[in-house]
Amino acid sequence: MKRAVIVKAKRTPIGKKGGILRDFQPHELAAPLLKHLANGLEDEIKDTILGNVVGPGGNVARVSALEAELPLTVPGITIDRQCSAGLEAIRMACYLVQGGAGNCYLAGGVESTSTSPFPARARFAPDKIGDPDMGIAAENVAEKYSISKEAQDQYALLSYTRSWESYHHGYFNEEIIPIGDYDKDEIFFKKRKMEELLIRAKPVFKMNGTVTAANSCGIHDGASAVLIMEENEALKNGLKPVLRFVDSQVSGVHPNYPGAAPIPAIQELLIRNKLKVADIELFEINEAFSSKVLACSKELSIPTSKLNSCGGALTIGHPYGASGSIMVTRLFYEVQRRHNLESNYVVAAIGSGGGIGLAVLFEIVKQN
Template sequence: MKNAVIVNAKRTIIGKKNGVLKNYSPEQLAAFVIEDLTKDLNEPVDDIILGNTVGPGGNLARLSALESGQPCTVPGLTVDRQCGSGLEAIRLACHLIQGGAGDIYIAGGVESVSASLFKSRARFSPDDIGDPDMGIAAENVAEKYGITREMQDEFAALSYQRSLDSFDKGYFSEEMVRVANIPLKDEGLKPELDYRRMLKRVSPCFKKNGTVTVGNSCGVNDGAAAVLIMSEDKAKELNLQPVLRFVDSSVTGVDPNYPAAAPIPAVSKLLSKTNFSIEDIDLIELNEAFAVKVVLFAQAFSISYDNLNPEGGAIALGHPYGASGAILVTRLFNEVQRMESNYCVSAIGIGGGLGIAVLWERVT
C-alpha cells in the first residue's frame, strides 16, 4: 500500500459574509489556491477533490479546476459532508493514493456564504429525531454535559489571544495565497478589540439564558483551502519534500441533537484502530465552531489546551464551512515545521451529528 504525503498546503484569507471576498465566486476562491499549489508542478494532477456545503451546486471542483487553468484532462470531484467536507476531501484523496488510484491530488474545500443562492440551510436530520440549528445544538451539548459559559468564554479568550499572537508573528501569512490586492489578514481578526471585555458584555444569541454567545462561537465566512497530496514515491521522484504523512482516519456518527460531541468518538475510534493513546498525540487541530466543543473534547480526553489549537482557530478567525477542515490541515502543515510534533490529529464535528478525525505523522 502506498504512503500518501502532503507536500504543500495553502489557503485564502478568511472573509466575513458579505465582506472583502463577497465579489468572488467559490470557484474563483478555489482557483487562487489551486493555481498556487500547481505553479511549480511539472505534471498534471490525477484529480481535484473539493468539499462544499452551501452551493451553488454542480461539480464545483471541476469548475474550479477549469477556472484555475488546469488542463481539460484534469477531472474534479465535489464532496459534501457538510462542514467536514474539506477534511473529507483530503481523507478521500489519501485513501485513493493508498489504494493506487493515482499519485497526485489536490484536495480541500471552498465556501462562499456571500454568494450562496440558498436562504436557509439544508436539513441535517429528520424532524422526528431532531434537526436543531447549530447554535441550539451547541446549547444542547453545553446543557447535557454541564459546560458553563465561563468555561466557554475562558477558551474563547485563549483562542483570540493565540490568533492575535500568531498574526503578529506572521504565521498566518505563511499559510495564505493572495486574492487580488486584498491584504493577507483574516477579516474577522481585530487586534484593536478588547476581546475579554467583549466576552463579558455579549448576551446569549441562540437561547434565552443560554451559554453560547457571538463571542464564544465562530462567524459565518468565505474562504478556500487545499493541500497538494502525493504518493511518497512520486514526491521523491519530483524532488519534493513531504511534511505530513497520512496514517489513518475515522468517521463516526452521534445523536444529531449533539453534534459538538462528535469529534470525541471519531478520535477515540482513530486512536483505537491505530493502537495510539491520546498521550502519543503531540498536536491537535480541532475546528472551533463553538467553544463548547473544544471544552468538552479536552475534558473527555483529560488533556490541557496546551497542544490543542495552539495558534488559534475559528472562534477568532471564522468558519467557511466547506473549507474549514482543509484549513485545519493547512495549519498543521505549517505548525509541525515550527514545533517538535511527531504525531498530530485534525478533527471536526459536523451538523447532523458526524465527526471526522485524521492522524498524521511528521516526515523527518
C-alpha cells in the first residue's frame, strides 16, 4: 500500500465574525494557502479538497483553486461534515493517496462566517430525535459526564494561558500566512483578564447551567490547508515528510451529545491499531466547548499534558470547516519543535453537529 504523508501545512490568521477578515470571501481566504503550498508542484496536484460549512454554496474548492491560479486541470471538491469537514478533507486525501488515485493533494478547510448568506444554522438531526443548538448540546455533555462549571472554567483558563504562551514564543508564526494586512490571530491584539471574565460569566444556554461565553468558543473566520503526498514522491521532490497517515475512525452518537462523539472514534482507532493513550505523544481535540474536551479527557483518561498543548479554539477561535485542518497544522509544527519525543504517534479528533466524531491517527516521521 502507498503511504500518505503531510509535507507542508499552513493556515490564515483567525478573525472574529465581523472582525479582521470580514471582507474576505471563502475563496479569498483559501487561495493564498493553496498557492503557497502548491509552489513548485503545481503540475503534480491531483485535486483540491476543502471542507466548508456556512459558505456561499457551489464548489468553494474549485473557486479557490482558480483564484490561486493553479492549473485548470486541478478540479476541486468541497465537502461538508459540519465541524469535522476540514479534518475529513485531509482524511479523504490520505485515502486517495493510499488507494493509488493520485500522488499529490491539497486538503483542508475554510470558513467565512462574516460573509455567510445563511441567517440560521442548518438542521443537525430530525426533531423526532432531537436537534439541539450546540450550546444546549454542550450542556447535555456536561450533565451526562458530571463536568462542573468550575472544571470547565479551569480548562478554559489553561487553554487561554497556553495559547498566549505559544503566541509569545512565536509558535504560531510558523503556521500563519498573512491575509491582507494581518499576520496574527485577532485574539492576540489585546490580552483579556480571563480569570475575571470566567468569574463574571453566567450560563447562557440553560437556566442553572454550566456553559458560559467564557468557557465556549466564539464564531470565527479562517482557513487552513496541508499538502499531502505519496511518501516516495515527496522524497523524490526533496520534501520532508513530517506526519504519516496511519488510520482513521468515524463514529456516530446521539445528536444530543455531539461533544462526546470523539470518544468512541478515538477508542476504536486505538483498539484497532493496538495502541494505548500512553502511546500517543499529542492529542488535538477541538475546543468548541470546555465540556466537550473534558468529557473526552475524562472518559479516555487523556492527561492534559498531552492534550491541546498550545491551546486551541477556546481562545484562538473555531472557524467551523477549517478547525480540523488547523489542528493537523498545529501537530505538524509541534512535533518538529519537540526534540525528545516519547511516542511515535499523534491524534487529531473533532465532534460535529448531528453527533459525528472523527479521529485521525498519524505517525511521526523520524528525521535522520
